[in-house]
Amino acid sequence: MNTNLNITNSEYDELISKKAKKSPIVKNIIIAFIVGGLICCLGQFISNQLVNMGVEKEQAATFTSITLIFIGAFLTAVNLYSRIGKVAGAGSTIPITGFSNSVVAPAIEFKSEGYVLGIGANMFKVAGPVLVYGITTSVILGFVYYVFNYIF
Amino acid sequence: MDILLEYGKVFLTGGIICTIGQILIDKTKITPARILTLFVTLGVILGFLGIYEPIYNFGKCGATVPISGFGYCLYKGTVKAITESGFIGVFTGGITATAGGIAAAVVFGFIASLVAKPTIK
Amino acid sequence: MKIGKQTYKINSKPCIFATSSIVGPKEMQGPLANYFELHINDVFFDEKTFEKAESKMLESCIRNLLVKTGTNEQDIDVIFSGDLLNQCISSGFAIRSFDTPFLGLYGACSTFVEGLVLSSMLIESGMFKQVIASASSHFCSAERQFRLPLEHGNQKSTTAQSTATASGAALVTNRSLSDNGIHITHVTPGKIIDLGVTDISNMGAAMAPAAFNTIAQHLTDTGRDINYYDAIITGDLGTHGSDMLAELFKKEGIDITQKHKDCGVLIYDENTQDVNCGGSGCGCIASVFSGYFFNELKAKNLNKILLVATGALMSPLSSSQGESIPSIAHAVAIENEV
Known part of the structure; x- marks a missing residue:
């Protein structure tokens, strides 16, 4: 019997793709669409209420973000966001509640390593790159904007 | 009727943005952390290119609640600060505009870590 | 005695005298629940951290093995143990409470059989009389080391496997000391095989070629046919990895x-337990062998088995550096003396 693997890496890779169970993409997309859409509608509702209460528009937007972040944090703390995420996928990852979840989840988990090196050092373990790349891109493009509008 | 249409547009915009994310997750091996990073960066770039503005005007919270809206907000804040205070705005604008969200996430994260315990899914 | 290229015939036929197993709440909802000896109801096992809980599980498992066989811990020559955590802390912390020498192993999910291979060779050498081979894993401690935080909301890939919260331990003895007829007759330590799979959500497929290589080498070296064995038991390829193994043999x-x-397939109910492709982790094969298969051997429902544990030898660091997954499989032939 031949004990050597009679297969190249690329052939094996193809075989894996052929045999692997496909993710239920249509179902996933529908759920992501609905959940994502609903979270945005919740945001709109909060924003509308605030504006009706006479809050200035820009402040209302910030308050809306803070409220959604609170909801995301709360659902994470009561062990629900992970369950929602399992079903909703990107529908709950992409909205700002998902950003909140990715800050809160490591904070909860790394408490066992202490307040400074655990919670403090790991809070942005998942969401850190969002800030790094978001801020870096905005500074670079802000600089480009400045150069084009104020120098030329 | 107007209110229904308004929420319909929000739902549609938010839904489509999340759908793009879902397709990326299912069709490529991109992890959730990378998806978030990609979307926030795209938000900044689309803001710069003037593409996110019309999406926002159409979808309102459907465009601002997804993490790409966070990127858009960073860029819009930068432009606003440049207009108000010149070059220094390049550095101060983005974080000023998003400070509320970032501070909220940090504080709620800290409080949650004090009271919550992780569990098995 | 070496036979063929990689296989050793163990002439003294050391005996697997007894085993002990402990599993978590999810494993207790699985189809093998009745076979596990001990279980915990809470993943924290009354401890503050998951790492402590895992250590306590392993300690309880080994303690149970000693108590039920009436063995004194000073009479055990060595405990072999390993787990998935950095620097094998579950094992080190668990075994510090025993008055017994400890040899730590790392073979990822192949650790338990690695322990059996070494146990039988050292008993064959005459230096050791009775040793314990053990291994453990814990879903939560593994998840936080290898993947995203537990409370992070995300979808698992369809090919992903779920780390079992489980420990298993086996008491291997020189036959002159105690004998129940269940013997280790051959061992085949495996080579590292890497077919370039980089997807850490598909370790079953990464490990299947290693399982193929070790099984094929074992059969070639011993001149045995696949039908010689009542069962060829791998751990843990999961459903997808098992398919890949079948494909490789089909070729x-x-x-x-x-x-x-x-x-990995047996420990959970794939349809109801939301584990994608099944279980994994050092504790999976350790507990399923110790709980289920050892029982089947004792009841003589199975008489000749080839136990093949597979391990994926990557780390979160190597994965983020874009490396593929080197894989290994070790085999032991366990036979009932008839």
Whole structure:
């Protein structure tokens, strides 16, 4: 019997793709669409209420973000966001509640390593790159904007 | 009727943005952390290119609640600060505009870590 | 005695005298629940951290093995143990409470069989009389080391496996000391095989070629046919990895599916337990062998088995550096003396 693997890496890779169970993409997309859409509608509702209460528009937007972040944090703390995420996928990852979840989840988990090196050092373990790349891109493009509008 | 249409547009915009994310997750091996990073960066770039503005005007919270809206907000804040205070705005604008969200996430994260315990899914 | 290229015939036929197993709440909802000896109801096992809980599980498992066989811990020559955590802390912390020498192992999910291979060779050498081979894993401690935080909301890939919260331990003895007829007759330590799979959500497929290589080498070295064995048991390829193993054997014109069983597939109910492709982790094969298969051997429902544990030898660091997954499989032939 031949004990050597009679297969190249690329052939094996193809075989894996052929045999692997496909993710239920249509179902996933529908759920992501609905959940994502609903979270945005919740945001709109909060924003509308605030504006009706006479809050200035820009402040209302910030308050809306803070409220959604609170909801995301709360659902994470009561062990629900992970369950929602399992079903909703990107529908709950992409909205700002998902950003909140990715800050809160490591904070909860790394408490066992202490307040400074655990919670403090790991809070942005998942969401850190969002800030790094978001801020870096905005500074670079802000600089480009400045150069084009104020120098030329 | 107007209110229904308004929420319909929000739902549609938010839904489509999340759908793009879902397709990326299912069709490529991109992890959730990378998806978030990609979307926030795209938000900044689309803001710069003037593409996110019309999406926002159409979808309102459907465009601002997804993490790409966070990127858009960073860029819009930068432009606003440049207009108000010149070059220094390049550095101060983005974080000023998003400070509320970032501070909220940090504080709620800290409080949650004090009271919550992780569990098995 | 070495036979062939990689296989050793263990002439003294050391005996697997007794085993002990402990599993978590999810494993207790699985189809093998009745076979596990001990279980915990809470993943924290009354401890503050998951790491402590895992250590306590392993300690309880080994303690149970000593108590039920009436063995004094000073009479054990060495405890072999390993786990998935950095620097094998579950094992180190668990075994510090025993008055017994400890040799730590790392073979990822292949650790338990690595322990059996070393146990039988050292008993064959005459230096050791009775040793314990053990291994453990814990879903939560593994998840936080290898993947995203537990409370992070995300979808698992369809090919992903779920780390079992489980420990298993086996008491291996020189036959002159105690004998129940269940013997280790051959061992085949495996080579590292890497077919370039980089997807850490598909370790079953990454490890299947290693399982194929070790099984094929074992059969070639011993001159045995696949039908010699009542069962060829791998751990833990999961459903997808098992399919891949079957494909690799099919290419050689061999149908392994009738003989093949996989601990990762057996430990959970794939349809109801939301584990994608099944279980994994050092504790999976350790507990499924110690709980289920050892029982089947004792009841003589199975008389000749080839136990093949597979391990994926990557780390979160190597994965983020874009490396592929080197894989290994070790085999032991366990036979009932008839």
